[in-house]
């Protein structure tokens with residue numbers, strides 16, 4: 541690759557050149573969207589990019605249903621990095637989304653070498669037990685284990701027909717040495733992401749996947765496979781209008797009017813087009829340019845704001861004929877907080893992060909010895925100021941513990957100007973982190989009986 545970034549979801553090092561990631565992978569910046577009640581993660585651009593989040597916001601504003609799905613590998617202890625994902629899930633739940641969370645036990649088994657039993661134990665004790673304390677409503681949240689929902693594996697298998705090893709190589713950097721369970725894991729994740737759209741799991745509706753940007757390869761794969769599996773392509777026309785074209789595939793060619801000998805079956809094709817026109821007439825269109833022979837149909841009077849409705853008609857029609865009818869998932873991406881030691885946060889390096897089961901004295905110790913952006917002497921610090929951009933205590937206040945933007949701004953300015961010393965910033969962080977953790981653990985204890993409600 542010509543110096544391009546490769547994102548490896550399983551690697552312990554990730555690029556933090558977020559603008560380049562946006563440009564290279566075609567993400568959309570979050571700046572252009574007007575979010576309803578943005579959380580501190582949005583306000584601070586920690587959640588910095590998305591794909592198709594506008595589809596979700598339009599569904600919300602039209603009071604249509606939408607869902608949120610994410611997943612976590614139960615590979616160790618839940619830490620602050622994982623908390624960011626759940627905070628975003630909670631934000632979508634407050635906007636009205638139904639919530640599904642995958643416990644990625646198959647993935648952890650394939651890529652981290654944990655047994656499924658260990659995964660179950662970790663998931664219950666270390667992860668799910670925290671969710672209600674983080675505000676998720678157990679009545680409106682469904683958590684499942686990948687190994688116990690065979691349908692996600694089945695979808696991965698079915699959609700797997702639409703990709704091949706070269707594509708897996710170019711997305712993930714897999715090679716001849718890669719074990720096959722590892723190759724399967726992303727396909728299971730594809731199944732995770734799309735299965736809430738099945739009728740048994742809530743039916744056709746937009747699904748948004750909040751994740752760390754390291755997970756974007758899975759979204760690229762899923763979006764590619766869903767769009768390749770669609771029976772109808774939908775595109776905005778160059779001169780306005782919306783254009784529909786048939787996507788003939790092995791498993792739909794007869795329904796779309798191609799005979800086994802490859803010839804056009806005019807009767808089936810004409811019939812298909814009349815039905816399609818009828819469905820589109822139902823949602824208010826009357827003017828069409830049809831070319832059944834070429835398999836195209838244009839709606840000149842449609843505008844981009846009709847896109848979602850037309851897409852829904854097409855997917856519903858596809859389903860009625862036996863297709864999967866999956867919409868491409870939307871996604872949001874968060875940046876990574878620095879590890880407390882100055883490099884990456886990781887559950888395998890206990891001093892690099894705060895675990896949700898840490899005791900207050902551990903938290904104090906970790907913050908005290910965290911990487912600081914202060915100068916080496918007080919005199920220098922007073923004179924030149926510190927750098928909050930690399931100061932772990934400041935960064936953790938910004939990412940996790942200080943909700944008030946004004947207070948944060950004062951801390952930032954005070955630090956830069958040298959008024960606030962590195963040790964003082966740490967003390968403030970310790971105080972905030974401890975009070976957050978105390979209340980988190982209290983609510984967690986009170987709600988421990990709710991764990992099973994999440995699993996239904």
Ligand code: TRP
Pocket residue numbers: 549609610611612613642643644647728729732733749751755
């Ligand atoms: N791969 C994710 C991780 O590394 C876990 C995961 C599994 C996931 N299925 C998912 C994330 C579906 C988002 C959506 O933690």
